Amino acid sequence: xxxxxxxxxxxxxxxxxxxxxxxxxxxxxxxxxxxxxxxxxxxxxxxxxxxxxxxxxxxxxxxxxxxxxxxxxxxxxxxxxxxxxxxxxxxxxxxxxxxxxxxxxxxxxxxxxxxxxxxxxxxxxxxxxxxxxxxxxxxxxxxxxxxxxxxxxxxxxxxxxxxxxxxxxxxxxxxxxxxxxxxxxxxxxxxxxxxxxxxxxxxxxxxxxxxxxxxxxxxxxxxxxxxxxxxxxxxxxxxxxxxxxxxxxxxxxxxxxxxxxxxxxxxxxxxxxxxxxxxxxxxxxxxxxxxxxxxxxxxxxxxxxxxxxxxxxxxxxxxxxxxxxxxxxxxxxxxxxxxxxxxxxxxxxxxxxxxxxxxxxxxxxxxxxxxxx
DNA sequence: AAACCGTGGGT
DNA sequence: TACCCAAGGTT
Numbered sequence: 001x002x003x004x005x006x007x008x009x010x011x012x013x014x015x016x017x018x019x020x021x022x023x024x025x026x027x028x029x030x031x032x033x034x035x036x037x038x039x040x041x042x043x044x045x046x047x048x049x050x051x052x053x054x055x056x057x058x059x060x061x062x063x064x065x066x067x068x069x070x071x072x073x074x075x076x077x078x079x080x081x082x083x084x085x086x087x088x089x090x091x092x093x094x095x096x097x098x099x100x101x102x103x104x105x106x107x108x109x110x111x112x113x114x115x116x117x118x119x120x121x122x123x124x125x126x127x128x129x130x131x132x133x134x135x136x137x138x139x140x141x142x143x144x145x146x147x148x149x150x151x152x153x154x155x156x157x158x159x160x161x162x163x164x165x166x167x168x169x170x171x172x173x174x175x176x177x178x179x180x181x182x183x184x185x186x187x188x189x190x191x192x193x194x195x196x197x198x199x200x201x202x203x204x205x206x207x208x209x210x211x212x213x214x215x216x217x218x219x220x221x222x223x224x225x226x227x228x229x230x231x232x233x234x235x236x237x238x239x240x241x242x243x244x245x246x247x248x249x250x251x252x253x254x255x256x257x258x259x260x261x262x263x264x265x266x267x268x269x270x271x272x273x274x275x276x277x278x279x280x281x282x283x284x285x286x287x288x289x290x291x292x293x294x295x296x297x298x299x300x301x302x303x304x305x306x307x308x309x310x311x312x313x314x315x316x317x318x319x320x321x322x323x324x325x326x327x328x329x330x331x332x333x334x335x336x337x338x339x340x341x342x343x344x345x346x347x348x349x350x351x352x353x354x355x356x357x358x359x360x361x362x363x364x365x366x367x368x369x370x371x372x373x
Numbered sequence: 374a375a376a377c378c379g380t381g382g383g384t
Numbered sequence: 385t386a387c388c389c390a391a392g393g394t395t
Contacts, residue, residue, distance in 0.1 A: 063391080064392095065391095066391090067392095068392045068393075069380090069389090069391085070390060070391080071382075072390080073381090073382080073390095074382085074390085075391090106379090106381095107379080108379030108381090109379055109380085109392085109393090110378080110379075111393075111394075112378095112392090112393080143392095145393045146392085146393090147391075147393085148391085148392075148393085151391065163391075165390090165391045165392080166389080166390065166392090167391070168391090207391095210391060213391095214390090214391090219388080219389065219390095220384075220388090220389095250387090250388095279378085280377085280379090281378090318380090319379090320378080320379060320380085321380090322376075358380090359379070359380060360380090
């Protein structure tokens with residue numbers, strides 16, 4: 001158990017423990033020190049308001065959903081594009097889901113896009129098109145979990161809430177040298193973060209914690225000398241802050257394989273289809289393929305039509321969250337009037353921009369040099 | 374409660 | 385190369 005915060009060890013340490021028995025910090029981390037640092041070093045981000053103001057709740061919502069498990073750099077262009085297409089929640093709520101999915105294509109975790117759309121509709125239906133300034137009501141919305149509800153509460157409404165993301169987990173686990181591994185330590189870290197949150201400027205405080213984690217208290221080699229909380233940091237006092245957060249070991253990543261059917265009509269159109277409503281890449285566009293499994297399938301059993309197949313050299317490699325995929329590609333060139341089988345459609349490369357093509361499928365198309373000219 | 378759900382960049 | 389990591393949520 002035990003964050004060092006509650007484990008006083010005043011007497012002589014045992015030899016075995018010497019290394020990590022560095023003195024506990026004498027001072028508690030002061031929110032004011034972090035806020036002062038934030039006032040000088042806050043990042044300028046597309047969704048962030050000017051200093052001293054709260055951002056538009058829709059902007060905060062949109063950015064927070066996009067930023068789930070996704071880097072600031074990757075989100076930038078998507079955020080700008082979404083805001084241009086759908087300037088308000090109402091616009092987003094009225095958009096066709098297909099357009100939202102195609103705009104999201106490439107960002108990953110596509111359930112977020114489906115939930116984003118559902119959430120926009122719910123905000124219009126339940127709250128008259130205004131995000132509620134209420135953490136519990138936010139939590140009720142699709143796609144908004146404990147982190148995002150707290151983040152919107154704090155950042156958009158300056159309510160006292162304590163979002164805990166990966167950055168804040170890291171900062172807090174170091175401040176208090178939390179030895180228990182994640183994810184088991186989440187409740188303790190959450191409590192420590194909440195206890196740290198000030199009554200004044202809780203929104204800036206949350207963003208300051210994230211900025212600190214992103215720029216100073218980084219995973220590999222934290223820049224402790226630049227940190228406003230260097231002195232009260234227990235991990236720093238111990239001498240090896242990068243040891244935190246402690247994490248449970250990860251399992252093996254299984255391998256799967258499949259065969260994709262790249263069928264090209266004489267006019268250059270490619271045969272595509274939409275994936276099932278649930279599961280991996282739900283409702284996204286795909287190149288037809290065999291099922292993806294641990295063992296190879298018989299191509300003829302799964303090909304959408306009979307054709308003269310030509311194997312393309314090499315293969316497409318793609319790593320998903322929980323498995324690694326190797327896709328070999330069979331190509332067939334078919335006559336201009338070949339009808340699309342049930343559940344399939346012909347799409348010319350000029351129309352790819354309007355398709356919800358995930359990255360793995362763009363790789364397959366690129367592998368066959370489709371859409372290069 | 375543990376599995377599932379993407380992708381690109383950094384080391 | 386192989387692994388880690390990024391403003392997590394849902395089932």
